[in-house]
Amino acid sequence: MKNTLHNRIMRRIYIAFALRIATHTVTIHTALFVLALYVFGVVVHVQRIVEALLRTPLGNMPRYLLSAFMGAEVLTLIALGTMLFVVVSLLRQVGTHFFMRAHVA
DSSP states (O other), X not given: OHHHHHHHHHHHHHHHHHHHHHTSHHHXXXXXXXXXXXHHHHXXXXXXXXXXXXXXXXXXXXXXXXXXXXXXXXXXXXXXXXXXXXXXXXXXXXXXXXXXXXXXX
16 A cells, blocks of 8 residues: 555646756747757758759859858748747757856855
């Protein structure tokens, strides 16, 4: 009886801990970034992009990048936007976290 009660209590503690980790903002941001990176990798052939960038003269680089973004598929742009948003948001949260801790101590 005592062992069964102990197991039930510990199972609830483990579930609460797992939910706390799974719903943490860093975990959610990381999962979103990995998902967007996967979609980007599936939709875009990265090796071709690198080869095209290396063939482009340095003076024509802004024009090439603009035309590449203008001709990109919607899913590619959504993946890039999601990755950019996640990185900026995560950096902002981490910076705020360290900034607030520095003044509290």
